[in-house]
Amino acid sequence: MSASAAPGIVPEPEDSRLAAANLVVGARLFASAMAFVFMAFVFAYFYLKAVDSNGLWRPSHVTPPQGYGIAILVCILGATAAFELARRGLAAGAGSVAMLALALGLSVAAVVLQLIAYLGGMSFGADGGGYASVFYGWTAMFLAFWLGAVYSVETMLATAMRSAREAAAADEAVEALRPSADATMVYLYSCAGIAVVTWVLLYLIK
Amino acid sequence: MSTTESPPPTAITKAPRFREQLIGFHLLWGVVLAALGYFVCHWLGTKIGNHIKGQTATDQDDIAVLLGFLGATLGWLIGLGFFNYPLSRMMGRPASLIEGEEYGVWRYFRLCTDHKVVAVQYFVAVLFFFGVGGLNAMLIRGELTSDNATFIQAGNYLTLVSLHGTMMLMMMSAGVLGPLGNYLVPLMIGARRMAFPRVESLTLWLTVLAGFMLISAIFLGGFPTGWTGYAPLSVEARAGMDAYLFSFALIGISLCLVGLNIIATVMTMRAPGLYWNRIPVFVWGMVTTSVLAVLAAPVLFAALYMAALDRTVETTFFLASNGGSPFLWYNLFWFFGHPEVYILALPGFGIVLEILPVFARKPLWGYRVAVAGMFGVALLSFMVWQHHLFVSGINANLRPFYMFTTELISIPTGIIFLIGMGTLWRARIRFTVPMLFCLAFFFNFLIGGLSGVYLSDVPSNVTTHGSYFVMAHFHYTIMGGLVFATIGGFYYWLPKITGFKLNETLGKIHFWMMFIFFNLTFFPLFAAGLLGMPRRVSSYNPSLHGLNVFVSISAWCLGLSLLVFLANIVWTQLLLREPAGPNPWLSKSLEWQLPSPVPSYNFERIPVINSAPYSYGIPDAPPVADFGTPARLPGGPAITPEGGVL
Numbered sequence: 001m002s003a004s005a006a007p008g009i010v011p012e013p014e015d016s017r018l019a020a021a022n023l024v025v026g027a028r029l030f031a032s033a034m035a036f037v038f039m040a041f042v043f044a045y046f047y048l049k050a051v052d053s054n055g056l057w058r059p060s061h062v063t064p065p066q067g068y069g070i071a072i073l074v075c076i077l078g079a080t081a082a083f084e085l086a087r088r089g090l091a092a093g094a095g096s097v098a099m100l101a102l103a104l105g106l107s108v109a110a111v112v113l114q115l116i117a118y119l120g121g122m123s124f125g126a127d128g129g130g131y132a133s134v135f136y137g138w139t140a141m142f143l144a145f146w147l148g149a150v151y152s153v154e155t156m157l158a159t160a161m162r163s164a165r166e167a168a169a170a171d172e173a174v175e176a177l178r179p180s181a182d183a184t185m186v187y188l189y190s191c192a193g194i195a196v197v198t199w200v201l202l203y204l205i206k
Numbered sequence: 207m208s209t210t211e212s213p214p215p216t217a218i219t220k221a222p223r224f225r226e227q228l229i230g231f232h233l234l235w236g237v238v239l240a241a242l243g244y245f246v247c248h249w250l251g252t253k254i255g256n257h258i259k260g261q262t263a264t265d266q267d268d269i270a271v272l273l274g275f276l277g278a279t280l281g282w283l284i285g286l287g288f289f290n291y292p293l294s295r296m297m298g299r300p301a302s303l304i305e306g307e308e309y310g311v312w313r314y315f316r317l318c319t320d321h322k323v324v325a326v327q328y329f330v331a332v333l334f335f336f337g338v339g340g341l342n343a344m345l346i347r348g349e350l351t352s353d354n355a356t357f358i359q360a361g362n363y364l365t366l367v368s369l370h371g372t373m374m375l376m377m378m379s380a381g382v383l384g385p386l387g388n389y390l391v392p393l394m395i396g397a398r399r400m401a402f403p404r405v406e407s408l409t410l411w412l413t414v415l416a417g418f419m420l421i422s423a424i425f426l427g428g429f430p431t432g433w434t435g436y437a438p439l440s441v442e443a444r445a446g447m448d449a450y451l452f453s454f455a456l457i458g459i460s461l462c463l464v465g466l467n468i469i470a471t472v473m474t475m476r477a478p479g480l481y482w483n484r485i486p487v488f489v490w491g492m493v494t495t496s497v498l499a500v501l502a503a504p505v506l507f508a509a510l511y512m513a514a515l516d517r518t519v520e521t522t523f524f525l526a527s528n529g530g531s532p533f534l535w536y537n538l539f540w541f542f543g544h545p546e547v548y549i550l551a552l553p554g555f556g557i558v559l560e561i562l563p564v565f566a567r568k569p570l571w572g573y574r575v576a577v578a579g580m581f582g583v584a585l586l587s588f589m590v591w592q593h594h595l596f597v598s599g600i601n602a603n604l605r606p607f608y609m610f611t612t613e614l615i616s617i618p619t620g621i622i623f624l625i626g627m628g629t630l631w632r633a634r635i636r637f638t639v640p641m642l643f644c645l646a647f648f649f650n651f652l653i654g655g656l657s658g659v660y661l662s663d664v665p666s667n668v669t670t671h672g673s674y675f676v677m678a679h680f681h682y683t684i685m686g687g688l689v690f691a692t693i694g695g696f697y698y699w700l701p702k703i704t705g706f707k708l709n710e711t712l713g714k715i716h717f718w719m720m721f722i723f724f725n726l727t728f729f730p731l732f733a734a735g736l737l738g739m740p741r742r743v744s745s746y747n748p749s750l751h752g753l754n755v756f757v758s759i760s761a762w763c764l765g766l767s768l769l770v771f772l773a774n775i776v777w778t779q780l781l782l783r784e785p786a787g788p789n790p791w792l793s794k795s796l797e798w799q800l801p802s803p804v805p806s807y808n809f810e811r812i813p814v815i816n817s818a819p820y821s822y823g824i825p826d827a828p829p830v831a832d833f834g835t836p837a838r839l840p841g842g843p844a845i846t847p848e849g850g851v852l
Contacts, residue, residue: 011589012811014398019301021474027480029466032503040508040538044523047534056522074370126521130528133521137512155295162298 013035020179027183031190034145038194041138046049048130058131062124068117069203072110073195076146079106080192083153087181090174097164100157114143135202142191142198149191153186231287232316239281240415247277258519262535266445268517270310275419275452282415287317288408295374303403317411319620321404325389326703327410329696330385333772335377335417335715342370344765347758353751355744363744364448365428372433372450373420376685378458379546380413382553382692383464383499391468396477396815396831398808401470409460416456421450432742434543437524437535441516448517451510458507458542461549465499467493477831479815486795486819487576491556494580498545498587500551506542509535536598540591548587550684552580554651554691555622558644561698562626563820564793565641566633570820576625580617590615596664597671601848605664612662619655623648635644638791639713643694650686654679657732673825675735681728693720693771701786704779706805712774719767726760794830795819809833 049057079102086099126136156177163176228234251270258269283289287305291768295301305319313323346366349358358366392400400406422430427444435454440447472485472493485493512523513535522528524535555576563570570576592600592608635641657679660666670676692782701707730753731739739746746754778784789798796819800808811834 011810018474019303022470025470025473026240026402028468029469033462033466033500036501037508040505040512040541043538044512044534047537048425048529048531051531051533053529053531058529060720126515126519127528129529130522131529133512133515133523133530136519136521137515137523141508141511150298151292155298158298159300159630160298179301180311 013181016179020182023179023183024186027186031186033189034194037141037145038138038197041134041141042197042201044137045131045134048134053130056129057127062128062132064135064203065117065123066203067115068121072113072117073199074105075110076195077147077192079103079110079153080188082106083156083185083188084090086156087185089179090177093171093174096177097157097160100153100160104150104153107141107146107153110146111143111150114139121133138198138202142194144165145194146191149184149188152180152187156180156184229355230316231285232292232312233286234315236282236285236384236411239285240278241281242385243277243279243281243284244274245277248274250277264308266427268445268448268514270671271445271448272452272514272518275448278419279412279415279456282411286411288404288411291404302512303399305404305407307683315638316799317407319399321388321392321400321403321406322703322804322806324410325385325387328380328384328413329703331410331414331417332377332381335373335465336381338417338421339370339373339377340765340768342373343719345368347761349744350746350754351758353746353748353754358744359579360744361430362428364430364432364742365424367742368429368450369420369423370431372454373417374684375433375546375550376416376420376454377413378550378688379457379461379499380409380464382557382688382695383461383468383492383495384410384413385555386488386557386692386699387464387468387495390493390699390797391471391489392475393800393804393808394489394795395472395475395480396809396813397471398812399475400467401474402467405463405467407659409464412456412460413844416453416460419449419453420457423447423453432540433534435510435513437513437516437532438526438538440513440535441524448514451514451517455507455510455514458503458510461499462503462507465496465503466667468496469500477813477815479831481815483574484561484815484818487570488556488560488575490577490580491553491559493553494584495549498549498584501588502542502545502549505538507548509538509542512538533595533598533600536595541588541595542590543594545584545587547680547683548583551619551651551687552583553645554688555580557691557695557698558626558647558794559622559629561640561644561694563822564698564791564795565636565638565644566629567636567822568629568633569822569824570625570818571628572621572625572630573818573820576622579618579625583615583622584613586611586618590662593662593667596667608619609662609664613659616659616662617657623652623655637696639708639710639717640694640698640791642714642721643690643697646717647687647690647694650682650690650724653729654682654686655682657682672733672740674731674739675739677741678728678731678735681731686724686728690720690724698791699797700775700779701790702797702800702802702804705786706779706782707784707786707790708778709774709782712770712777715769716767716774719770720764723760723764723767727757727764730757730760793819795822796831799831799833809824 051057080115082099083105086096086103089096089099124132125130160177163174167176248270251273252267255267255269291302291305303319305317313320314327318324318327345358346363349356349363349366355363388400388406392398424447426446426449429435429440429443429446429450431440431447431450435447435450440451469502472489476485483819512521515521516523516525516530522530524530525531533635557747559570559576589610589611592604593612596605596608626644657675661670661676661679697708697713734750734753734757737747737750739750786802788801791798796813796815797804813831815831816828817830819830821830
């Protein structure tokens with residue numbers, strides 16, 4: 001329980017740098033946790049491949065949609081690069097709305113492409129053996145985490161647009177974005193790293 | 207970065223009227239929208255399920271049940287107001303930290319960002335679910351008074367055991383990090399809040415929902431797998447299994463986020479002067495536990511997600527008949543499951559090592575070694591999981607390695623044990639209730655630890671695997687260790703949390719009953735295990751009948767002792783309400799230098815830390831912290847850093 005504030009006591013204000021530091025540390029820790037989620041899938045991939053129960057790890061008809069795989073990866077890497085440019089722009093005190101909009105567009109495109117692949121671009125179902133299980137489980141989980149990235153980028157863009165509209169000075173608008181930008185970047189880099197591993201294991205290696 | 211200062215973290219405003227409060231986001235709406243979300247998504251899931259032919263190996267629509275749980279979770283969080291802030295951020299509104307801190311009692315039934323409120327919410331929730339799990343245990347012992355199934359059928363008995371195990375593991379995981387971690391970590395490090403206050407509240411409400419979802423398994427046919435959820439049984443089990451999978455996943459998310467929040471708080475929000483070598487050992491216990499939670503819980507989450515996919519969309523992660531392997535589950539589950547054991551043990555170490563110096567009136571002996579020991583345990587706990595598979599057909603060449611690492615972990619554990627003994631050496635001990643529980647912790651944990659050495663050894667593991675020996679072992683470590691330490695912690699810190707004393711006599715009655723009957727309950731089960739009594743089976747060899755009746759009677763007395771604890775809380779905290787004062791134990795730790803209960807802003811000024819809080823019996827020791835201006839009791843006199851009143 002906590003008592004109410006005593007009359008007349010005004011607590012010392014909190015340094016705003018604290019919130020920014022928290023966000024970056026939190027993003028790094030979250031990225032670590034996310035990495036362990038996908039480590040479980042990496043383990044499943046190699047374990048089931050090694051065991052190859054009943055020779056059903058990857059039947060011959062099970063081939064991933066290469067075109068979608070590359071397109072999704074390009075969108076994710078592109079979104080990450082665009083966000084990095086936006087962040088550097090912020091660090092230099094410049095506006096960043098265009099780059100943020102590009103990052104958002106590419107990140108949404110990755111989601112849309114994955115959904116299209118699920119609905120019509122697959123040559124195998126989730127019941128197509130060990131590889132098929134890992135493929136569907138992994139990509140769907142990644143999609144869920146990537147939606148978090150979409151949310152972060154959208155939030156940044158919305159904040160940038162609102163700040164540009166309402167802030168009295170340009171540097172005030174930039175200031176409103178900085179704490180979240182570094183944290184979002186950590187998350188996007190982590191997602192991009194996982195996307196590369198996803199592509200190598202699920203699409204590239206036979 | 208900007209050096210501008212944000213507004214004060216606590217803005218006290220006038221409390222709104224009851225009618226205004228009823229309209230807002232709170233528990234009532236959470237329940238209503240959770241029910242609505244469940245039924246809408248269940249209906250949707252049924253429609254989707256109908257489009258997927260031959261979708262599952264089970265006899266019910268798992269898609270509908272799991273989507274129903276997802277809908278319930280979304281409805282629950284919407285009703286409690288967790289989506290308001292993210293939506294406002296999506297519209298570009300500025301970030302904020304405070305939510306729901308200004309309302310009186312009402313703040314306990316909604317999203318509140320005051321870490322002390324969240325801790326009390328956790329305490330009540332964990333106590334409730336702990337009671338449910340305990341009630342299951344009483345029923346289990348009731349059934350075991352007969353050597354054959356009597357009033358509980360064999361299938362229902364399995365569900366009962368599974369519910370008991372899962373509930374206890376889930377709630378004990380949250381049981382220390384939630385109430386004590388959230389309450390004490392900011393106070394002990396001189397912070398006003400946790401790093402992510404909304405995340406803190408989110409973890410609580412997810413835990414509450416997970417508890418109720420797990421209970422709902424009873425209405426969905428139960429689940430037969432125990433808390434370990436072994437495949438392929440889990441893939442084929444009835445819909446109660448979905449409740450297990452979803453609720454455990456929620457706990458996994460909650461556990462991970464609690465850990466993340468605690469680590470971030472300790473890393474970034476320590477008061478000036480609180481160097482790493484001055485951090486209270488309790489906080490180190492929380493940090494090491496949090497490291498395990500952040501890294502192990504995601505693997506559990508992934509494994510549960512795979513099992514849910516196997517049950518719904520016909521993936522075959524754990525079905526050997528179609529390219530999967532049940533061993534994949536064993537490995538993933540125990541990669542989480544064994545660190546989970548230390549998620550339960552490390553907070554106990556932190557609590558007892560924090561309390562011992564206070565009542566021994568001596569500095570903590572070997573502070574740095576104790577911290578190193580905790581990290582040693584945390585690190586090694588990731589390298590031992592295959593000892594759970596010694597008899598499951600793993601490659602025999604792997605056994606020596608895992609036997610070695612498991613035995614190795616007894617070294618840092620033993621070091622922590624010796625730190626406790628060293629602190630007690632030649633001390634003038636005050637045998638208060640918290641101290642008695644700490645001493646019992648060492649006694650019980652010693653038995654649990656020594657029996658664990660037998661289980662790490664391959665030959666004796668093969669003999670005792672799946673028997674009551676294992677059951678007695680882990681009850682000695684978890685209940686004899688963590689539960690005793692946690693209850694000791696509650697006796698110690700509850701006067702700080704509520705501002706009211708607990709009754710010492712009732713506390714001592716509780717302690718002696720619990721200590722005696724705990725040992726009378728679980729020590730004979732080592733013998734039952736060695737005599738071949740298997741776990742999770744309601745019938746056993748008639749020659750063990752007398753032993754089981756004795757154990758059941760002891761178990762009921764153990765349950766009774768916890769009712770004494772409950773009675774003590776209700777009587778002293780709700781009825782008697784005798785003020786405890788700011789520092790009844792004469793502790794040097796930072797939280798005891800504040801008024802009881804602690805004001806919503808914690809510290810009027812962030813203190814400057816001068817030393818670790820263990821300088822007991824050192825005549826010229828400096829004050830632990832410099833508060834700038836003296837901390838004040840609300841409306842009362844100022845108190846010194848040493849707890850005295852100016």
